[in-house]
Amino acid sequence: MKKYLAWCFTVLLAILCLGGCGREEEEIQSKKLHRADAPVYDEKYITVGFIQTGKESDWRDANTNDYLNTFTEDKGYKLVYIDGNSDSGRQVKAAYDLIYQNVDYIIIDPIVEDGWEDVLEFAKQKEIPVIIADRGVSADQSLYKCWIGSDFKTEGVKAAKWLQDYLEENGRKDEDINIVVLEGTEGASAAIGRTEGLLSEIAKHKNWHVLASRNANFTQGEGRDVMEHILWQYKDIDVVISENDNMMFGAMKAMEQAGIEYGAGGGIITISFDALGEAFHMMEEGKLMVSVECNPLIAGIAEKVIKDLEKGREVGKVQYVKESVFTYKNAAQHIGNRKY
Ligand code: AHR
Helix, strand or coil: CHHHHHHHHHHHHHHHHHHHHHHHHHHHHHHHHHHHHCCCCCCCCEEEEEEECCCCCHHHHHHHHHHHHHCCHHHCEEEEEEECCCCHHHHHHHHHHHHHCCCCEEEECCCCCCCCHHHHHHHHHCCCCEEEECCCCCCCHHHCCEEEECCHHHHHHHHHHHHHHHHHHCCCCCCCEEEEEEECCCCCHHHHHHHHHHHHHHCCCCCEEEEEEEECCCCHHHHHHHHHHHHHHCCCCCEEEECCHHHHHHHHHHHHHCCCCECCCCCEEEEEEECCHHHHHHHHCCCCCEEEECCCCCHHHHHHHHHHHHCCCCCCCEEECCCCEEECCCHHHHHHHCCC
16 A cells, blocks of 8 residues: 555656646747747847837827837837737736847836736846836836826816816806716726826815716727716716716717717816817817826937936936816917927
8 A cells, every 4th residue: 555655646746747847848948939039139229119008099199109209210229119909918928028039128008007017027137127108007116117107196186176166167166066987997097096086086075976987998989888878877967077088089979969068168067188189179169178188298208218227327216297287268379389
């Protein structure tokens, strides 16, 4: 019996070892494969891998173009642009690929905050500096060089404060106000921050009621679909706050289709975020009443960070972009000077 047990133990050990060694070997092979496949970048350029979220909004296009126009070959950069295709898993995989390709820098616009620890740890081990841009990550700050972007919570507060002022100016301060919120992608810091800012201000007004707060993923199509559902459910809406312009454009279509009035001329009060070109036209027409600016021009700051790092300088860990608030009253005076 003892002999039989010893034999079983040896066989089990061998199986475990084979399985374990196999997996290890597989990992080594896949890493070798990655390295063998990796393009060899010309040393005369600084190679910057840029992982974008996707193409969900006009803001995103402006942000992508900013990177393409900033990191150009004539300025000494080779930009490796990767479209995350609205898939956070794909973004993480792309980060591993860029590390295996041994690029000089990685810039990530993360779709969601979570899930970045391991790959950022790996980049740090391989001494590839990472810059997080636009949305944030929940990973420890020591794992990346810096974060550059918007103060999303403050944006939310600004939107609610505009509503408060507007209601006061129009003698509606004490009225019951029913609010609908179209939220951006779940887990994205732009949505988390804006919702937090909005809710913190809404809570200060006992007569403000949130009827519905629903995710529409920052896209125009989902903005329209979600708004259609909300309009079936609720008849007495005073305010729509959309966490970006595109979802608001979709919501406007839904309201038009339902024959519901909105905008500065009367009806539902419309508030959104980003303040890109089309939003300015909508504000000029009075369809959109306010858009809290979210500045997509981040690449220039990222380039400055890279230049500083090249010179061995320290860089600020948190760097905010400048932003303002535009309304249907002042849109016409600003539209000519807008860069995006
Ligand atoms: O992270 C920034 C947000 O993402 C913008 O407000 C939105 O339009 C974009 O898709």
